[in-house]
Amino acid sequence: MTTATLPDTHADEGGPGWVRRNRMRLAPLMFLAPGVLFFLVYVIFPVLESFQISFYRWDGLGAREFIGLENYRELSTDPAFEVSLVNNLKWLLLYLLAIPGGLFIALFLNQTVTGIRIYKSLFFFPFVISQVVVGLVFTWFYDPTFGLLNVTLEAIGLGPVNVLGDPRLATYGIIAAGLWPQIAYCMILYLTGLNAVDPEQVEAARLDGAKRWRMLWFVILPQLRPATFIAFVVTIIGALRSFDLISIMTNGGPFGSTRVLSFYMFEKALSEYGFRMGYGAAIAVVLFMIMLLFIGYFLWSMWRQERMP
């Protein structure tokens, strides 16, 4: 159509003609190009480079020295690394509590009462404020001398607890702080999910005599599967990238007992005293492998779901 108005399409044989013939294949590639480019430059290459750096001893300034698997060998005997790994597991397991927590608040709020929107937004509030603020609020809450927690404990006759100063409790204290916004996030996901629950099915179940737990377990929950899946994904990822709360609340302390892999990596490679890029990269690689496990599982189950219908 338009080609007829172009005067010299035949002047340059292989060029525009080839473009025109392969238009259908080229257009998507062209649209993909910027995204792919940035993904390569900012995600893929840095990942590969981290792998590479983890085989070197490098202070980030001078020359690199190839040391093979030495960094990984050191990791295997490093007690601080072990602590970080165990803490990561604690985060993963306990953070999952956000899913049932969010579900029950969502069920509770899923009713038509005057002003329910206000209650919903109040419950959602912790997710809106920054993690740094959440960390600060909880630090004050836990403060061993002036904090609300200890004032309350004292009032009912229990001794003071220094949650963030006790190496046995500190990690749990931080996870509790992290759960507050995470529960709100899961709640919102479930609230949207509940909107999509088919009222006819609920009605039918009710006629068949399903009530309470059986209703929830056999009728509502199966319909909430997509919401549960997303809640699971964001919670796992949230647990693995926990960093800001630790940095604000304990700075990894007391004596390194609240470190997780991402924080330990930062400390070793990028903090004030960190000049071990290679070692930091090795930690990052381990963290990447753990994430890969979950990401692989998510991709696989998404692919399976898309194929199923």
Next chain:
Amino acid sequence: MQMTKRTAAAVVAISSAVAMPAAAQENGNGSDLSGTLTIFSDMSNPAPRAVMEDMAARFDEMHPNLDVEVTIIDREAYKTQIRNFLSADPPDVANWYAANRMRPYVDAGLFEDVSDLWDEPEIQENLASTEGALTLDGKQWGVPYTYYQWGVYYREDIYEELGLEEPQDWETLKSNCQALIDSGRKCFAIGTKFLWTAAGWFDYINLRTHGYDFHMQLTAGEIPWTDDRVRETFANWRELINMGAYIDNHQSYSWQEALPFMVNGDAAAYLMGNFAVAPMREAGLTDDQLDFYQFPAINPDVEMAEEAPTDTFHIPSGADNKEAAREFLRFVVSAENQTRINAADGLGQLPVNSAASVGDDEMLQEGFELLSSGAPGGLAQFFDRDAPAEMASVAMEGFQEFMVFPDNLDDILQRLEQARQRIY
């Protein structure tokens, strides 16, 4: 790209070293500086910031053809950013710290050798006290602009109420402490959340138990952490910990968050650098309530040594305008400028130039006295500036753990010794 930049920097460094005598001569003939002088500074707190801007403005005025550009970066952020800008986009002048904290940049060839400045009699004679702190591998890599004393800041009114004297020896320090504890107070406020405050205590007890040379050997990695002398230091420290001398839960507080304990009178003293005085005064402590004493002797045979962390200016080896940068360093350390910037209404610290005069302030005067005549043993920088960064971070974590669980000492020392063998 990084490679070429570095090679270029090396070429510049060599050629400028060759060209230097000629340039200096030209300068002597009265030709003025021109171009731009870029300064990256970490003096981001309000008072230091005003001082830095004032210095730049005055230097700018002195050299009409020179354009001085100052970029002030947050003090904490600066510690990590310096690594990037020194190699990627070096300014002409940059702030940093003395002693081993310079080591990574000196080893990577990112700081310019300024030994020529230190050969000038003006600097050589007046800055002698800090020359050692700026020297690595027999060369000088920058100039100091300020330093400050450490010591025990205490509540004079509480001491008077209980009839206590400033302690001159370890026994008195402990008996004072016992009297304070019996009166329902703690002896010392401290916040160890960010670890380095615990290193202050370790340093002082170690300096008083074994002296300056031992401190330097230990931080240089020449002495194993499992050595009996190190254990002696910890044993002395433990006496205080077992008495309950320190405030509870110090591992949860930063040093600022621990200040209220001292201000409210729940703790009677604070081992700190002189920078703690300003917030204490702001919190309402008057000069009648606040006083200062030197950390007392533990082993009377050991010469008294003090901590005096020194802050510095350096010329990155990749700087464009090194001639102006050198002139700026001369300007910074000059007696007149030193008097002005360290005055009580400026940094409120001690001038490094011996010809400068000390600010009109009780603590500054006492601190100057302390460092110039009270420390025959020597001036240490601070644990995390004398020891390599990595050793410092592992060790300071151990100090904090020791303060909370002194029974873990064997385990801690074992860990530090492993780290020492790997790092040095």
